[in-house]
Amino acid sequence: MRSGDNRLPARMGRRRSIRREDPAPISFQWHVSRSAGELPFAINRSRPMIVVHHLNNSRAQRVLWLLEELGLEYEIVRYERDAKTMLAPNSLKHVHPLGKSPVIQDEGCTLVETGAIVEHLIEKYGSQLAPERGSELYDRYRYWLHYAEGSAMPPLTLKLVLSRLGPLGWPARGFVNRQLDLHLDYLEGELAASHWFVGNAFSGADIMMSFPLEAAASRAGLDRSRPRLWEFLEQIHTRPAYRRALERGGPYALA
Ligand SMILES: N[C@@H](CCC(=O)N[C@@H](CS)C(=O)NCC(=O)O)C(=O)O
Numbered sequence: 636m637r638s639g640d641n642r643l644p645a646r647m648g649r650r651r652s653i654r655r656e657d658p659a660p661i662s663f664q665w666h667v668s669r670s671a672g673e674l675p676f677a678i679n680r681s682r683p684m685i686v687v688h689h690l691n692n693s694r695a696q697r698v699l700w701l702l703e704e705l706g707l708e709y710e711i712v713r714y715e716r717d718a719k720t721m722l723a724p725n726s727l728k729h730v731h732p733l734g735k736s737p738v739i740q741d742e743g744c745t746l747v748e749t750g751a752i753v754e755h756l757i758e759k760y761g762s763q764l765a766p767e768r769g770s771e772l773y774d775r776y777r778y779w780l781h782y783a784e785g786s787a788m789p790p791l792t793l794k795l796v797l798s799r800l801g802p803l804g805w806p807a808r809g810f811v812n813r814q815l816d817l818h819l820d821y822l823e824g825e826l827a828a829s830h831w832f833v834g835n836a837f838s839g840a841d842i843m844m845s846f847p848l849e850a851a852a853s854r855a856g857l858d859r860s861r862p863r864l865w866e867f868l869e870q871i872h873t874r875p876a877y878r879r880a881l882e883r884g885g886p887y888a889l890a
Contacts, residue, residue, distance in 0.1 A: 684709060685702065685710075685740070686711075686712060688740075689714065690737075691713070691714070691884075696889075696890075697846055698737045698752055700842055703883070704842070707760055711883065733747070741755070741756075749846075754780060754839070757839045764842075775832075779844055784843070788846075788847055788850075790855075793807070793811050794812075794815065795854060815856075819864065820861075822848070823862075826867060827863060846889070849889035850889060852865075852868060
């Protein structure tokens with residue numbers, strides 16, 4: 636597709652994929668209701684489709700996985716990280732000012748933050764992936780939705796940043812590694828009581844927790860010595876919806 640060309644490509648099967656490298660600027664609109672006709676793409680259909688703004692090798696993979704678990708139709712607008720800085724291209728800032736992925740557009744609303752996106756999609760389309768509202772299990776479910784990005788990801792991100800600083804990062808390595816061990820030991824213990832993070836039923840919480848655990852396996856020493864976490868990763872990687880999401884999302888180094 637030509638740079639700056641906003642036309643949709645020809646429909647392929649039931650799914651579409653758009654590469655958006657340098658789109659014409661669109662106005663920032665988030666958490667604002669719009670009619671489907673006002674979506675930033677020339678989408679002409681009776682029922683609006685969910686659009687996922689997907690950065691390669693990123694947290695956005697979880698959103699694709701959830702959509703596959705729910706059997707929803709969606710289209711992907713792809714963004715490639717800068718090979719040197721690993722940052723998203725500026726064009727993602729046309730969708731939301733932070734320029735981070737994932738972002739979804741659903742019936743005229745633009746949503747950001749993986750946890751909020753997961754909560755939204757499950758509430759609207761897939762209550763089978765959450766415990767009953769008001770139950771004790773629901774509190775646990777909501778806890779993991781927040782914990783994944785709020786508590787587990789910060790030390791993992793720090794670890795990544797420190798690894799790029801070379802000797803400058805050495806003084807902080809001990810602190811970060813101890814924090815990571817603290818979290819991983821805690822999580823290993825949590826899975827002693829139940830098969831999944833929220834009791835014995837697979838839920839959106841497991842999808843949220845997948846990314847920190849995959850990141851921990853890739854850069855924080857998570858291995859078979861924490862057998863329950865390891866088994867969790869092995870199990871999610873065999874789910875058909877997870878595999879389909881990988882096919883749709885393209886290369887994902889953490890799987
Ligand atoms: N807590 C946010 C984090 C979003 C985030 O940092 N996304 C990364 C992808 S893993 C990103 O877009 N990085 C590219 C950049 O910062 O330019 C969420 O879960 O959505």
